[in-house]
Amino acid sequence: MKVVVALGGNALGKTPEEQLKLVKQTAKSLAGLIKAGHQVVISHGNGPQVGQINLGLSYAAEHGQGASFPFPECGALSQGYIGYHLQQSLKNALPDKDVATVITQILVNEKDSAFQNPTKPIGSFYSKEDAEKIAKEKGVTFKEDAGRGYRQVIASPLPEKIIELNSIKSLIESGTIVIAGGGGGVPVIKTSDGLKGVPAVIDKDRSSALLADNLSCDTLIILTAVDYVYTNFGKDNQKALTSLSVAEAEKDLADNQFAAGSMKPKVEACLSFVKNHPERKAIITSLSGLDDALAGKLGTVIHN
Numbered sequence: 001m002k003v004v005v006a007l008g009g010n011a012l013g014k015t016p017e018e019q020l021k022l023v024k025q026t027a028k029s030l031a032g033l034i035k036a037g038h039q040v041v042i043s044h045g046n047g048p049q050v051g052q053i054n055l056g057l058s059y060a061a062e063h064g065q066g067a068s069f070p071f072p073e074c075g076a077l078s079q080g081y082i083g084y085h086l087q088q089s090l091k092n093a094l095p096d097k098d099v100a101t102v103i104t105q106i107l108v109n110e111k112d113s114a115f116q117n118p119t120k121p122i123g124s125f126y127s128k129e130d131a132e133k134i135a136k137e138k139g140v141t142f143k144e145d146a147g148r149g150y151r152q153v154i155a156s157p158l159p160e161k162i163i164e165l166n167s168i169k170s171l172i173e174s175g176t177i178v179i180a181g182g183g184g185g186v187p188v189i190k191t192s193d194g195l196k197g198v199p200a201v202i203d204k205d206r207s208s209a210l211l212a213d214n215l216s217c218d219t220l221i222i223l224t225a226v227d228y229v230y231t232n233f234g235k236d237n238q239k240a241l242t243s244l245s246v247a248e249a250e251k252d253l254a255d256n257q258f259a260a261g262s263m264k265p266k267v268e269a270c271l272s273f274v275k276n277h278p279e280r281k282a283i284i285t286s287l288s289g290l291d292d293a294l295a296g297k298l299g300t301v302i303h304n
């Protein structure tokens with residue numbers, strides 16, 4: 001199997017301690033896959049982390065402690081922070097292997113309509129009242145996130161091209177375990193001066209699907225906080241989906257079964273990866289469910 005495994009930012013806990021514990025557990029499952037001879041590339045989200053980094057550095061700047069950090073720089077910091085935990089945990093699980101995080105830039109289109117309609121939830125969850133107050137004070141946008149509260153949202157353009165793809169391929173060929181495309185990749189545009197970061201957060205599910213496609217993978221695994229994709233999620237009649245064909249997924253998407261900014265981009269990314277590729281499959285399950293999902297006992301499998 002050639003697989004990209006994407007770890008959800010929201011599933012990585014709220015503190016460095018929680019994140020390291022969760023990453024360590026997942027690294028054991030990933031190490032098992034690698035030991036079994038599969039080619040595994042790892043990516044991860046950064047929604048809560050990039051929001052916290054941005055908030056903390058903005059607060060410091062507002063209090064005269066250094067400069068404020070633009071979003072692309074915050075995205076790069078989040079790749080280092082989460083990549084460090086993954087690198088350390090994988091190295092501990094597989095001492096004979098080399099592990100490396102590639103700070104990854106991903107090209108987006110500056111005319112992408114996403115820049116006019118922010119949808120990507122970042123940072124912590126707030127009550128409606130607090131969200132309205134902060135939105136007014138700071139001139140930022142908040143949206144309700146899948147029944148969990150209100151979060152700041154930022155533009156989330158589509159990933160078009162992975163700038164460091166050749167470096168990622170070279171590292172894989174040398175036998176290195178690669179962590180890439182973290183936080184969806186730092187979004188950059190082409191200018192007459194070369195590449196330039198833009199204030200946005202790419203959806204890591206979409207960039208993980210692009211990475212898996214570019215690496216000719218047969219499998220994309222998205223690990224999040226739930227064991228399955230559900231229809232009627234959160235309602236009395238919610239139903240766990242063990243198997244989801246392209247046609248079924250398209251119908252459920254049209255029926256608005258999957259929340260925007262959370263489960264919808266995951267299902268769309270899996271669809272884009274498997275559609276018209278009968279040899280491919282995608283799995284959505286929980287971080288702790290990876291072993292069971294690989295044994296076919298848990299998770300939602302998206303297929304043709």
Ligand SMILES: Nc1ncnc2c1ncn2[C@@H]1O[C@H](COP(=O)(O)OP(=O)(O)O)[C@@H](O)[C@H]1O
Binds near residue numbers: 011
């Ligand atoms: N139809 C659905 N099925 C399962 N989970 C859903 C659904 N709709 C919304 N969700 C929510 O989406 C969350 C996963 O999205 P998110 O937290 O953004 O992912 P990530 O772990 O990648 O950061 C789940 O934990 C769940 O709360």
Ligand SMILES: NC(=O)OP(=O)(O)O
Binds near residue numbers: 205
């Ligand atoms: N960048 C990104 O998609 O992050 P999450 O996985 O935290 O949503």
